[in-house]
Amino acid sequence: MKTILVAFDFSKNALHTLEYALFYANWLKTGIHLVWVDNTNTPEHIMNIEQALRIETKKYFDEIVAKYAPQLKHGKLEIHLRKGKVYTEVAMLARQINATVIFAGTHGVSGYERYWIGSNAYRIVTSAPCPVITVRSDYQFGGKLKRILVPIDSSAESRQKLPFTAELAQNFGAEIHLLLLYTSPLRVIRSRMKASADEAEKCLIERKIKFKLIEVEAEKLVPAILSYSDEIEADLIAIMTEQSASAGAMFLGPFAQQIVNNALIPVVSVQTSIQN
Numbered sequence: 001m002k003t004i005l006v007a008f009d010f011s012k013n014a015l016h017t018l019e020y021a022l023f024y025a026n027w028l029k030t031g032i033h034l035v036w037v038d039n040t041n042t043p044e045h046i047m048n049i050e051q052a053l054r055i056e057t058k059k060y061f062d063e064i065v066a067k068y069a070p071q072l073k074h075g076k077l078e079i080h081l082r083k084g085k086v087y088t089e090v091a092m093l094a095r096q097i098n099a100t101v102i103f104a105g106t107h108g109v110s111g112y113e114r115y116w117i118g119s120n121a122y123r124i125v126t127s128a129p130c131p132v133i134t135v136r137s138d139y140q141f142g143g144k145l146k147r148i149l150v151p152i153d154s155s156a157e158s159r160q161k162l163p164f165t166a167e168l169a170q171n172f173g174a175e176i177h178l179l180l181l182y183t184s185p186l187r188v189i190r191s192r193m194k195a196s197a198d199e200a201e202k203c204l205i206e207r208k209i210k211f212k213l214i215e216v217e218a219e220k221l222v223p224a225i226l227s228y229s230d231e232i233e234a235d236l237i238a239i240m241t242e243q244s245a246s247a248g249a250m251f252l253g254p255f256a257q258q259i260v261n262n263a264l265i266p267v268v269s270v271q272t273s274i275q276n
Contacts, residue, residue, distance in 0.1 A: 005033045005099040007090050007124055010060065013105035013137035018064075020135050020266070021103040022071055023143060028171060031075020033097055034064070037082045037089045087123035095129050101268075102132045106260065122257070125241055131164050131270045133236075134260050142235075145172040149234040151179045151225050152197050161270035162200055165238040168268075169209045174235070176204060176211040179228055181218045222258045234265060241269040 006021045008014045018034065025032050061079055069077040082089035094102055106121040125132045150165055169176050180197045182190055197213055204211045218224035229237055239256050260267045 002028065002030045003033070003097055003100045004028075004030060005035060005090070005094050005097065005102045007086070007102060007104040007120075008034050008036045009086075009105075009120070010036070010057075011105065011137075013135075015064075016137055016139070017103050017105040017135045018068060020139070020141055022068065023141070023145075024101075024103075025075065026071075026073045027145075029074040031072055031077060033078045033080060033093070033099070035080040035082060035090055035093050036061075037084060037086045039084065039086050086120045087127045090124050091127045091129060099130050101130055102128050104132055104134050106134045106136060121260075125256075125260070125269045126271075128271065131268050133266050133268045135266045136264065139265060145174050145235045147177060147232055147234045147236075148174050149177050149179060149225070149229050149232070149237045150200070151181065151221075151237075151239065152200060153181075153193060161238045161240055161268075162203055164270050165268070166204060166207050166209055168236070169204075170207060176209060177228075177232055177234065178204075178211060178213045179225065180213065180215045181221060181224055182215065183218055183221060221255060222262065225259060226263060229263065229265065236265060237263055237267045239267060239269055241271050 004021055004025050006014075006018050008018065018032070021032055065077055065079065080093055082093065090102065090104075093099075102124065104121050104124045121134055125134065145168070148165055148169055150162065165176065168174065178197055178200050180193055182193065184190065197215075201211070201213060214228070216224060216228070225237070228234075237259060239259055241256050256269060260269065
């Protein structure tokens with residue numbers, strides 16, 4: 001876990017996300033790649049990205065490097081300037097530098113919009129070739145990563161988030177909480193979910209990672225996940241991002257959007273590699 005990419009858009013939340021990524025970089029002894037994408041419609045042959053950057057924008061980047069590069073204990077703060085669609089360019093750069101994880105800021109919203117995250121953040125999460133950690137603008141970071149919450153369902157996709165999450169736990173010495181939420185009275189579904197949890201336990205035991213398995217009866221998934229997250233003062237929630245056609249894949253698709261948007265803490269979204 002050595003290559004960190006931060007999506008940047010000049011907002012206060014972007015700076016907040018960069019500061020959060022610095023914690024990971026220093027702990028993992030690596031540098032940071034910072035990418036900004038010019039998504040204006042100016043034709044490239046008339047005005048390329050270097051020309052499009054106004055003097056104050058260039059100065060702002062210089063100020064960012066001057067302020068944050070010295071805070072990196074290992075590696076460098078590398079700036080990448082791209083032109084095009086934000087999520088496409090971020091994903092493309094992630095592949096080019098073989099990024100291990102992408103950090104992107106998002107905003108908590110209220111009312112009827114509460115189940116949706118910003119379009120750029122959403123598209124980065126769903127198009128990225130690696131896990132994405134989304135960070136809310138109002139998240140108060142305490143400088144630690146001690147407890148990681150991992151909801152478990154009955155799908156094979158759900159288990160795919162465990163290797164990355166386990167690696168995080170190993171690197172930071174964190175404890176993993178496996179949360180098994182039963183929402184169905186059907187024994188076949190419940191047995192499948194328990195089997196998934198048993199496999200997860202085996203994986204964590206083999207890696208010698210401290211963990212807890214919690215089994216809860218719940219009517220509503222997202223409130224139950226967020227409630228337990230608050231109860232244990234979790235520092236990170238790990239989820240999958242793509243909707244599955246398999247039975248019991250309850251933490252994918254729209255549920256992922258709800259968790260990302262409503263969680264007060266960062267959420268790491270891991271893409272499924274299984275085709276349905």
